[in-house]
Amino acid sequence: MISKTKMEKILKEILEMSPADQTEVLLISQNSALTRFANNQIHQNVAEKNAKLSIRVIKNKRTGTASTNILNKSSIKGVLEKALKIADNASPDPDFKSLPKKKKCTKMELFSKNTAEYQPIDRVKDVSVLISKANQKELNAAGALSTGEITIGIANSLGVFEITSLTEADINTVFMSSNSSGYADSYAKEVRKIDFHKLADTASEKALKSIDPIAIDPGSYTVILEPAAVADMLTYLAFCGLGALAYQEGRSFLSGKLGEKITGGNITIWDDGTSPDTLGMPFDFEGTPKQKVMLIENGVAKNVVYDSYTAHKDGRESTGHALPAPNIYGPQPSNLFLKNGDYSVDEMIASTKKGILVTRFHYTNMEDPLKTMLTGMTRDGTFLIEDGEISCGIKNLRFTQNILKALSNVEMISEETKLKQASFGFCLAPALKVKDFNFTGVTEF
Amino acid sequence: MEDLINLSFNTAKTHGATYTDVRIAKFKTQSIAIKNGKVEEILDSESYGFGIRTIVNGAWGFASSFNVNKREVQKIAALSCNIAKASASLKNKSVILSPVKPLKGNYETPMTIDPFTVPLEDKLSILSETEEIMRKKNGVKISEASMNFVLKDQIFANTEGAWIKQKIMMSGAGIEATAIGEGDMQVRSYPNSHGGQFITGGYEFINTLRLKDNAEKVADEAVALITAKECPSKKTTIILDGSQLGLQVHESIGHPVELDRVLGTEASFAGTSFLTPDKLGHLKIGSDIVNITADATIPTGLGTFGYDDEGVPAQRTDIVKNGLFVGYLNSRETAAETGQLPNGAMRADGWNRTPLIRMTNVNLLPGKPSFEELISDTKDGVYLETNKSWSIDDKRLNFQFGTEAGWEIKNGKIKRMLKNPNYTGITPKFWNSCDAIANEDSWIVWGTPNCGKGEPMQVIQTGHGTSPARFRNIQIGVGK
Known part of the structure; x- marks a missing residue:
């Protein structure tokens, strides 16, 4: 993950570097992982580290936007130049007035350390709750459990400067018999608040009740x-x-x-x-x-x-x-x-x-x-x-x-x-x- | 690059991997859109990174990163193995890959003009002039023109010795006019809806589209639809234009023959398939004239490439032969599981995704009559043009499509326009009702740039070669 300190530095540097009338910088950093299961076993298990830097510039009511995930200095400079070049070619938009000015945002606690640090073996343990239930009921379980953290930084040349980190855990599952199925899902900031046993009960009950x-x-x-x-x-x-x-x-x-x-x-x-x-x-x-x-x-x-x-x-x-x-x-x-x-x-x-x-x-x-x-x-x-x-x-x-x-x-x-x-x-x-x-x-x- | 790839192989091996493949890819994208006389979007973007797929203890792991350097490659290779070990603790059977010859190859989309070398002002000029024609038509409230270009530049290598470089270029453009009035809203597009027509190829394709020449017709038809007669509700003969038929093939044939769906691994999200293995070689899915192939080798198809993301060469596979269901799209793993040969359908939508079984170009082969003969041979029916909405159940049986426009056909002639047409059916019954397919003169490989599948979601490009075709006794005007 890109730390908040590094993110702050990148946002500030780009705003200082930009010669545009107005400039906006959006930087997103994320780590995510997802475990997929079907036929009562894990068949796909993935993790991703990625980022996205997007620069929007306005010159004489002309807008240009360019983005990249390559975050070295020359790439960042190149993206800014590209956005400026696009703006030069764009026609002016009379309806564009201004990027927003800074306003005070509500403080929100959106981050869970547990979710951010969830390991592959942790996801397997959760998924095994669902698969055990399916096996016990002679049903076939499929679904996906994902966990991840994301940091979003947004700043503009009018004083907006916001950075926040958040986590999310999602689970969905379908339990199937030969001719019926049942669904359950859950979404949470804190993965440990998801009740996998309850989800298994809901999905299995629906599948069993709808047989034939x-x-x-x-x-x-x-x-x-x-x-x-x-x-x-x-x-x-x-x-x-x-x-x-x-x-x-x-x-x-x-x-x-x-x-x-x-x-x-x-x-x-x-x-x-x-x-x-x-x-x-x-x-x-x-x-x-x-x-x-x-x-x-x-x-x-x-x-x-x-x-x-x-x-x-x-x-x-x-x-x-x-x-x-x-x-x-x-x-x-x-x-x-x-x-x-x-x-x-x-x-x-x-x-x-x-x-x-x-x-x-x-x-x-x-x-x-x-x-x-x-x-x-x-x-x-x-x-x-x-x-x-x-x-x-x-x-x-x-x-x-x-x-x-x-x-x-x-x-x-x-x-x-x-x-x-x-x-x-x-x-x-x-x-x-x-x-x-x-x-x-x-x-x- | 060779250093990084070998480093990933060695690191994975020391962490227990018995198989490793790596993709290092850069995606470059340009999107341009003009709307109502203003630039709505000009975006240049790029995405660079690598993904490492491993098998450890008979199970899959995949990890990816945007930091392309030695230290990160080691970390991600180890993470991929760690994930695979976790997968292995909850497996019923081990992954077996169908053997393929490890290939060393190089593929580049044939093209004359690299779209990224064409000045932005040239592209804006075509789009602005075209959009202006539509905007000036009385009754048109929203006029849009857009272009999109994507370059995928990738190296694939695996521990079996495959080493493949590919540069695939996608180019596309389209226009759309929306008329609003009398409490109604109607849309017409050209050459297709959802952004237009897309191919693998260069900027030379944009000039062949003749966007400007078609702008007036698009605007006229959008406005005419507002006062057109509502499509009636009845069972009748329908003729689908090639672009709508492309989506019909995509949804009702292409998806159900993806072997991962068939074997249940997409069950919780996209669903499964009615084409279970017992139906292979036995189910008469269409009438005798229905022949469908999956062919990743045809020129300009949006699903055309040199090799899939497992290093299997692009190829042509029979899916439906004289109406009989005869083939699936598969992966090395599902091929081994079902005793088939891999047919090169595994693709990932980026360096950060593991490959899934995806459609290539799934094509309905042309028939005998010309399009004009198809119409003149139809006494009573409706001609349906350009997709507007689509929906199909999770086994791909019950579908319902809406199109932008319909036309009555009476005594072999196209008559008045109908608005809000839709039609519904059950897949095998529908394809068995096909009694005529137009010939190659009207056969076009339509591009679908936005096919979604998988978790995390992957959006891939597919192609569908079709010419207009006729279907008997179809329910139209649902929900009227």
Whole structure:
């Protein structure tokens, strides 16, 4: 890893060296490792040490960016020269006002020594918990456990100078019988807080309960979506419309609809990268402090998230949601929250005469971003609910569903929430009971 | 380099490795994008490093670093062995590699103009002029034009004596117009969606694309889609254009024949495959006219190279012959496990990743009629063009694709435009419904630059040679 002291030195040197009107330097250093298992044995086991230096310069409203992972002096100088040359060739952007100025960031403890120092043999011990359980239940376990540390430094010529270190541990697993499967996952800053026994129990129980699935006809069903499925849905919702660039370009489902009711009154969604309940960070990739942004409140569209460029365009302040420059996606929510309710999943099941319980989705994709029309498959634990009880596993179904309509049809929300991975970060999601969810196809398993 | 490689071999050996391979690679990338009259992105980037893969006690280890020096090579070789030893403590069987002749070779993508020598202003000029044409069309709200170039410069060596240098160049460009109005948003792209068309080759390819000449049509069609008729929901005959068919081949044939998926090692993430080993040589996956190969040797294919990342030479493998499923894509390990010969499909997306089984160029071979004959021979149906969305289950059976545009076909003629078309099916049933494939005149090797697989995620480039083809009795208009 590049030490914080060395990182500070590199950032300062580049800022001093740059003749540009404004300069931004992003330096990321990371050590990561991942152990993959399948067929009840480890089949892939890897480690990586890497870094990325990215320099963005602005000259007369012309922007140039160049990056490298070669961090000797001549390479750094070469990258700066390349960025300057690019800026010379770029056309001026009248909408560019300025890189952000320094603002005070919240202090956050994001680092775990245990996770950073986790060894290959430690990961094997954790994975063996899952494999032992699978062997004991005559199931086949697959999955991946990753651990890693990352240090992010961002500085600019207007005084922004932030460095933070964080760790992350992720585990996902699928337990399979010959015709069924069950899924469980967990994400944490501190690897030792992950309960591998509980994950093994969840995955094995789902796999065993869904053995010999029956096929049901596609159609409109009441559905109970567990947090992984909810998070998947919200991730696409965020990507398609909760960032300011999509909003300003008119391709967001929120464009022209802020202040309008777009979902049921029981839906409140916000983004908060500084919450201790998620794996966030104090600042974005421009060094701006992350703010809590209310996106949908009691069903009413409230806000989108901003970086400095889109904020200037709307005469607003950045909300601290910039991705590394240059990026074609614009600012993105990276730590989503969906407000929880009062129920347990068991109560949701008990209240359902006929419905479907979904563990997670697979290969979801937006068919129409403006209408939030999403399709995808169910996977790894799909069950039929009859008369308030899970009656059997069912073969996986394809859904084609308008997300905002689904969020207008939410009848119950679970009290318990779970942290799930999202495309640009994480999502803390409850389970949802949704009526009239459209399943449009069925597969053969 | 030779010193570093030999040092890694010796270090790994002293830590118990019975096999070691090393890749030292530099990636150079340039991305340029113009949007709505402004530069959206110009990024030059490079990534340099090495990865060491070892077998110790019959299990795999892999470690990599961006510090390319002697001390780091020793540390990473030892770490790779340490990881392999940990893997070995939780194995059911030992890794066995199918034997291959250790080759010494050199491969470079044939090209006339190195894209990295072309002045930035020339590239910006083409993109700006093209984007401006689209922007000026009434109703177009977002106009984009982009180019991407990637150079991979790599040395591979293993302890069996292989020593291979490769320089692979990828070039690509595309344009896209988005019309927004009447509560609707419609997109048209050229030559393909998701960034355009990509090949292995040089800058000379960019000039052949004629981006500027196609800008007006792209803009016109995006705007026309806003007021076009909605695609109906029914079972009908469909004809897929080559680019959409390329993605259909990719998702429903290419992925399911990756032998690592078949044997379960991708189960928790990407999934497994319906093409289990008992189906090899037995399952009629398509109609008699369906012939599919995996061919890493065809000119310009995005999955074209000299050698894979295990040192196996690029080759052509039959995947589907006269509709019968006959072949997998494999690795040295999976080949040994299943009694096959390695067919050169192992690739890593960088020096920092261990190789996985990846598609090369998975091609649907051309048929007999011309594209015009294919249309004129169709009484009633829909012609679907350019991918918009894609989704398929984790065994690769139930799929659903959306395309940017559709056209009614009536009595052998293409008629009015349809918006928001999609279609769904089950893979073997779909391919068995294929009753005509257009000939080589409309056969193009489409590039897919963004195929994701594995944990940690690896994004690789694949190619798909296709010409338009016809499928009968397909459900369109799902979710209407």
